[in-house]
Amino acid sequence: MIHAEATPMEWPLPRTCPMSQPPALAEYRDGPPREVRLRDGRRAWLIARHADVRQALAEPRLSVDDQHPNWPNRLLFPVPPRAVSFWRMDPPEHGTYRKMVAPEFTAHRTQILRPLIEAVADELLDEMTRATGPVDFHAAFSLPLPCTVIARIFGVPDEDMNEFKASTSAILNQAEPEKAIEAFIATTEYLARLAEARAGEPRDDLLSRLTVDYVRTGLLSGEDLVALVRLMLIAGHETTANQIALSVYTLLDRPDVLAELHTDPGLLPKVVDELLRYWSIAQDNVVRVATRELTIGGTRIAAGDAVIISIPGANHDETVFAAATDFDIHRDNSHHLAFGHGPHFCPGGPLVRMELEVAIGAVFRRLPGLRLAVPREEVAASTDTLVYGLRSLPVIW
Secondary structure, rough: OOOOOOEEEEOOOOOOOOOOOHHHHHHHHHOOOOEEEEOOOEEEEEEOOHHHHHHOOOOOOOOOOOOOOOOOOOOOOOOOOOOOOHHHHHOHHHHHHHHHHHHHHHHHHHHHHHHHHHHHHHHHHHHHOOOOEEEEEHHHOOOHHHHHHHHHOOOOOOHHHHHHHHHHHHHEEEOOHHHHHHHHHHHHHHHHHHHHHHHOOOOOHHHHHHHHHOOOOOOHHHHHHHHHHHHHHHHOOHHHHHHHHHHHHHOOHHHHHHHHOOOOOOOOHHHHHHHHHOOOOOOOOOOEEEEOOOOEEEEEOOOOEEEEEEEHHOOOOOOOOOOOOOOOOOOOOOOOOOOOHHHHHOOOOHHHHHHHHHHHHHHHHHHOOOOOOHHHHHOOOOOOOOOEEOOOOEEEE
């Protein structure tokens, strides 16, 4: 059991400014792991230093099994067994399921997808620029771009896109748990019907390949297929959508960086890496449970203890990233942990980078006069979801 602080802070840590990390996170990063209090009153260790986070992410004694009785669930409803596929599986099962989709998202495969991403970006910008007044960039571009790309990869029909986007966003919303449950059920039923249709008539998409290669051969059950596809579809667009919106907001607020990027487009990969580090949008959903006793950062963690791993904390560690609160595209970002580390490193990382590079390049090439339509302090952040982002981004050009 955890025995450390008599009155630990409540988790998630409160923000004083929606566009900045919780101030208390710096306090937790300045020392060894300490405890926080979950919403249900239980306690968990919060790991926030870069070295400790890196160790924890690769630690085999920290389990991702969400069925553990002391699991620090951030969702406001119970998670059914195997509902989020390999994201909540430990090795060796984790590797077995991960290998079914990982080859589709390698750097080489992602390069093949570039024309698709560029075409979708241009389609959305064509539609957006037909408007005459201020436009919500988040709704018009940053949400539909990654959603359309990942849906087309898996074979979700374009005519189902709006309903799919609404359902997957609702699942991650922590403000309305009833709607999240309804959306989870609706998405599950929809994907089960789509998988059944692809089983009868396979097409050139990832859902069909998974059905033919793994379900038909008995290596994957129909239920596990739906869970795997649901995980990849949600993770493959919600995080990227929020990162695109935050990235454009950041660059609009820094014309000097935009000017430098315009002069030297080769800086785009470095800009993308700094955006990933700077925002670290996976704010508090990287959690574990200790299966055996271990020590991290000098703190003893007992078997059964809940653990929260802070990616934002690690990516703003001043011992690794000097002046970490500054946005600096020339810093060495080779050690940022935006995509995680260890066996659960995000398999879609190359696709996310590609989408960010294409999105940023297309937006500022097509709309060099893009600017905020409201004062910067009126841009609303969304802090009540598992993935940090913006509620909207009003722009004009």
